[in-house]
Amino acid sequence: xxxxxxxxxxxxxxxxxxxxxxxxxxxxxxxxxxxxxxxxxxxxxxxxxxxxxxxxxxxxxxxxxxxxxxxxxxxxxxxxxxxxxxxxxxxxxxxxxxxxxxxxxxxxxxxxxxxxxxxxxxxxxxxxxxxxxxxxxxxxxxxxxxxxxxxxxxxxxxxxxxxxxxxxxxxxxxxxxxxxxxxxxxxxxxxxxxxxxxxxxxxxxxxxxxxxxxxxxxxxxxxxxxxxxxxxxxxxxxxxxxxxxxxxxxxxxxxxxxxxxxxxxxxxxxxxxxxxxxxxxxxxxxxxxxxxxxxxxxxxxxxxxxxxxxxxxxxxxxxxxxxxxxxxxxxxxxxxxxxxxxxxxxxxxxxxxxxxxxxxxxxxxxxxxxxxxxxxxxxxxxxxxxxxxxxxxxxxxxxxxxxxxxxxxxxxxxxxxxxxxxxxxxxxxxxxxxxxxxxxxxxxxxxxxxxxxxxxxxxxxxxxxxxxxxxxxxxxxxxxxxxxxxxxxxxxxxxxxxxxxxxxxxxxxxxxxxxxxxxxxxxxxxxxxxxxxxxxxxxxxxxxxxxxxxxxxxxxxxxxxxxxxxxxxxxxxxxxxxxxxxxxxxxxxxxxxxxxxxxxxxxxxxxxxxxxxxxxxxxxxxxxxxxxxxxxxxxxxxxxxxxxxxxxxxxxxxxxxxxxxxxxxxxxxxxxxxxxxxxxxxxxxxxxxxxxxxxxxxxxxxxxxxxxxxxxxxxxxxxxxxxxxxxxxxxxxxxxxxxxxxxxxxxxxxxxxxxxxxxxxxxxxxxxxxxxxxxxxxxxxxxxxxxxxxxxxxxxxxxxxxxxxxxxxxxxxxxxxxxxxxxxxxxxxxxxxxxxxxxxxxxxxxxxxxxxx
Numbered sequence: 001x002x003x004x005x006x007x008x009x010x011x012x013x014x015x016x017x018x019x020x021x022x023x024x025x026x027x028x029x030x031x032x033x034x035x036x037x038x039x040x041x042x043x044x045x046x047x048x049x050x051x052x053x054x055x056x057x058x059x060x061x062x063x064x065x066x067x068x069x070x071x072x073x074x075x076x077x078x079x080x081x082x083x084x085x086x087x088x089x090x091x092x093x094x095x096x097x098x099x100x101x102x103x104x105x106x107x108x109x110x111x112x113x114x115x116x117x118x119x120x121x122x123x124x125x126x127x128x129x130x131x132x133x134x135x136x137x138x139x140x141x142x143x144x145x146x147x148x149x150x151x152x153x154x155x156x157x158x159x160x161x162x163x164x165x166x167x168x169x170x171x172x173x174x175x176x177x178x179x180x181x182x183x184x185x186x187x188x189x190x191x192x193x194x195x196x197x198x199x200x201x202x203x204x205x206x207x208x209x210x211x212x213x214x215x216x217x218x219x220x221x222x223x224x225x226x227x228x229x230x231x232x233x234x235x236x237x238x239x240x241x242x243x244x245x246x247x248x249x250x251x252x253x254x255x256x257x258x259x260x261x262x263x264x265x266x267x268x269x270x271x272x273x274x275x276x277x278x279x280x281x282x283x284x285x286x287x288x289x290x291x292x293x294x295x296x297x298x299x300x301x302x303x304x305x306x307x308x309x310x311x312x313x314x315x316x317x318x319x320x321x322x323x324x325x326x327x328x329x330x331x332x333x334x335x336x337x338x339x340x341x342x343x344x345x346x347x348x349x350x351x352x353x354x355x356x357x358x359x360x361x362x363x364x365x366x367x368x369x370x371x372x373x374x375x376x377x378x379x380x381x382x383x384x385x386x387x388x389x390x391x392x393x394x395x396x397x398x399x400x401x402x403x404x405x406x407x408x409x410x411x412x413x414x415x416x417x418x419x420x421x422x423x424x425x426x427x428x429x430x431x432x433x434x435x436x437x438x439x440x441x442x443x444x445x446x447x448x449x450x451x452x453x454x455x456x457x458x459x460x461x462x463x464x465x466x467x468x469x470x471x472x473x474x475x476x477x478x479x480x481x482x483x484x485x486x487x488x489x490x491x492x493x494x495x496x497x498x499x500x501x502x503x504x505x506x507x508x509x510x511x512x513x514x515x516x517x518x519x520x521x522x523x524x525x526x527x528x529x530x531x532x533x534x535x536x537x538x539x540x541x542x543x544x545x546x547x548x549x550x551x552x553x554x555x556x557x558x559x560x561x562x563x564x565x566x567x568x569x570x571x572x573x574x575x576x577x578x579x580x581x582x583x584x585x586x587x588x589x590x591x592x593x594x595x596x597x598x599x600x601x602x603x604x605x606x607x608x609x610x611x612x613x614x615x616x617x618x619x620x621x622x623x624x625x626x627x628x629x630x631x632x633x634x635x636x637x638x639x640x641x642x643x644x645x646x647x648x649x650x651x652x653x654x655x656x657x658x659x660x661x662x663x664x665x666x667x668x669x670x671x672x673x674x675x676x677x678x679x680x681x682x683x684x685x686x687x688x689x690x691x692x693x694x695x696x697x698x699x700x701x702x703x704x705x706x707x708x709x710x711x712x713x714x715x716x717x718x719x720x721x722x723x724x725x726x727x728x729x730x731x732x733x734x735x736x737x738x739x740x741x742x743x744x745x746x747x748x749x750x751x752x753x754x755x756x757x758x759x760x761x762x763x764x765x766x767x768x769x770x771x772x773x774x775x776x777x778x779x780x781x782x783x784x785x786x787x788x789x790x791x792x793x794x795x796x797x798x799x800x801x802x803x804x805x806x807x808x809x810x811x812x813x814x815x816x817x818x819x820x821x822x823x824x825x826x827x828x829x830x831x832x833x834x835x836x837x838x839x840x841x842x843x844x845x846x847x848x849x850x851x852x853x
Contacts, residue, residue, distance in 0.1 A: 005534040013056065014055055015155065016109070017055070017150060017152065017158055018045075019046040019149075020043050020151075021046045021049065022147070023145060023146050026132065029130055043145075043157060044405070045128070045129050046127060047117070050414055051115075053151050054109060054110065056080070056108050058105070059103070060112070067096035067097075067098045067113060069082060069083040069090070073563065080132075082130070085435070098119075100112050105138050131156065134231050134345075139161060141160035141162045142160075177238070179238055183230055183232060189228070194225040196205040207242055212234060216239070217374070220373055238253060240830075272337055279561075295517065297490035297491055297513045299510055299512065299513040300490055301489040304505070305466025306507050307506065310441055310447055312455075318389065321388060322387070322391075323387050330380055332430060337370050340429055348363035348455045363457075364540060378392075380392070382637060386805060390431050393430060394427055409539075418452075421453055425454065440463050444463055445468070446466070449470050453512065467508075469491050471493075488509070488511075489508075490510055490514070504517060505519060505521075507524060540818070541818040542575075542814045549817040552822070552824045557804065557820050558783075559576070559813055561810050562811065563584070563608075575810075579612060579617040579672060579674075579805075583605075583620045598661045601661070605669035606669045609673030609674075616673075617674045621663055622663070623651065623662060623679070625648075625651055649691065659694065660698060664702060677707060678711065679691050682715065683718060688725060691709070695709060708731065712732075713735065713768075713771050714738035716739065716743050721774075722771040731775075731781050760788060765832075765844065769836055788808055795816065795823075797844070799823060800829040822851065835848065
């Protein structure tokens with residue numbers, strides 16, 4: 001049993017809430033980089049305020065370029081990273097207003113960043129804000145709070161900074177060995193699950209090793225784990241030695257069996273499981289072309305690039321073998337590794353700002369490589385034998401990279417490039433060599449032995465049109481980054497590409513894995529013209545955006561906007577919106593510490609109605625909170641499943657004063673413009689009767705004219721009962737995001753299931769068709785305000801099913817109206833018939849191809 005000495009006030013730190021909102025455990029954040037604590041341990045807050053405050057006294061040590069995140073260091077040396085929203089990096093600073101700069105000293109409660117919640121909610125994945133301790137290894141114990149918190153007042157985290165190693169045991173440490181563990185990860189323990197296991201292993205005081213056959217490695221070593229070649233189906237054991245060995249083996253075993261953050265399947269029958277299972281065989285060599293002007297390789301990133309060859313040469317770094325005083329050499333290495341860690345963190349922030357958080361996980365894994373105990377042990381051992389820090393480090397990382405590159409498992413072999421990238425960074429710092437210039441000429445097609453993730457992070461996308469490498473493959477981190485950046489690429493090409501002269505004209509086809517040398521100028525021009533046409537079409541769509549969206553046979557489809565504020569309404573009108581199909585009023589409620597008054601709401605709704613004018617409709621959805629959108633001043637008891645509990649209109653029934661106040665404000669605003677009301681989360685006929693009675697009572701009290709009333713179709717019951725519900729309402733608006741997650745029983749924010757939440761699943765389309773059929777019986781219309789309303793492949797199908805209105809994201813209005821003008825209703829109806837008989841979402845997409853440019 002472990003005993004811990006009393007903690008003094010100097011070894012405990014309390015962080016206050018930087019935002020008002022509701023606290024969620026970090027493992028519930030729908031982003032695996034944070035949920036898996038790759039960045040660090042901490043908590044998350046779903047905010048209702050719009051100013052990020054300092055949770056403690058400290059110094060601003062980093063303000064990310066996109067202004068969506070900031071890190072401060074407190075007097076005890078803790079580095080507190082605050083990341084506002086998910087996928088907000090892609091906004092490139094829009095919606096954020098930083099109030100501090102790097103180097104500033106701040107006091108607890110000072111404003112760090114102000115942000116526009118309306119804009120972020122409409123343009124980012126989520127407003128969930130993560131607060132993590134970047135150097136979590138300095139914390140012995142995390143004590144997170146829960147529930148609602150108020151910014152600048154309530155505590156969110158208590159951190160015990162007592163020395164983790166200072167804990168004492170009543171007895172000697174024990175050695176515990178796990179039962180056999182079958183690896184279920186589809187590609188075994190490659191870099192990402194290895195990094196997750198390393199993070200988990202660091203939480204325990206015991207020494208933990210992973211054994212496979214007669215081999216074993218330190219469970220805190222990423223390269224060691226990858227070097228084991230632990231493939232899918234392999235059998236391993238965990239061995240822990242120390243006072244918390246039993247707990248370490250128990251929890252790490254559970255983590256491995258659950259997939260270490262990856263989707264895993266059930267284990268194969270014992271009769272066919274190999275122990276250990278050999279890694280996949282080395283793939284056959286890529287085909288070689290007999291045409292001297294065609295170079296073949298593997299598709300690494302789809303797309304076509306037209307440009308001119310630019311060969312990237314590897315930078316040579318010379319080192320001195322003999323070292324000085326071993327203590328001084330060890331300090332040099334430690335300092336260089338620390339500097340490299342800071343540089344990689346800066347790169348991680350940079351790729352975040354480029355709009356893809358998944359790329360940041362690659363650099364989080366690079367940071368783990370820097371802390372790899374085997375690399376450090378081998379280097380320090382060489383230093384102790386009189387070698388220089390640079391020589392020792394170079395030998396350590398190159399030898400380990402060579403071992404990885406020679407593995408039969410292609411996925412693991414490709415990670416050697418990551419190790420070389422990290423190792424070279426430290427080596428440059430040790431030797432004082434300046435990193436090679438990364439400026440490339442215009443229209444460059446890069447050719448290299450191999451590129452690194454660091455190279456990719458520094459690419460100027462406006463100049464580099466594609467690249468091909470002799471090394472690497474489709475699963476390398478460089479290829480993954482290329483796909484996320486939209487850069488065409490091929491890998492595993494013939495070595496002769498390295499002999500090509502700079503300036504050689506080429507067409508690179510990343511989709512087919514082909515590089516065409518010296519194409520005719522006419523062919524280059526043809527491909528370039530296609531690319532230009534895509535850009536020109538965007539401009540052309542904009543010039544016609546004020547025109548109606550009429551199909552070629554004269555059928556009008558109303559294209560309206562989803563908005564959250566008056567500013568959105570102004571932008572929507574400029575881009576040709578024919579009205580507002582969804583005003584999300586929850587943002588009005590979530591921006592304050594108490595509910596808005598009737599007068600305040602009336603002013604907001606009236607202001608938007610005036611922007612739209614007398615002819616454009618404004619459909620106001622009543623308050624839709626609960627579930628994933630709690631409000632601090634409207635506490636909702638903790639529910640086992642909040643998505644199936646009190647949310648949407650159910651909150652209004654439970655707190656009728658809130659709903660009646662909003663209804664009165666909507667009715668009053670209806671005297672200014674064409675204002676209609678819509679109720680969310682309707683599942684029962686009784687609920688329609690209840691809201692209609694409320695409207696009529698408040699209407700008569702105010703003495704205003706009746707307004708049109710509609711409901712959201714987001715619960716499958718509403719679609720199934722549409723023929724009955726249509727008697728009671730004026731219109732339906734299908735919220736396909738919630739309808740999809742409720743129909744498929746998959747949380748659309750779930751880190752593993754989200755990719756399968758497909759709005760074009762035939763089951764969803766059938767429910768929409770059933771809704772339209774039920775509405776048609778009573779002469780009512782159906783609109784779609786969910787995600788597939790903006791999907792170009794869904795639009796013909798929706799029109800073919802009889803949808804009359806599309807409420808879409810503001811920026812997509814010109815393109816969607818232009819697409820509708822190319823369609824014919826009869827063709828759309830045929831596509832709808834085929835889609836409704838399809839078996840999968842993939843088949844639906846084959847029925848409705850993307851529009852031609």
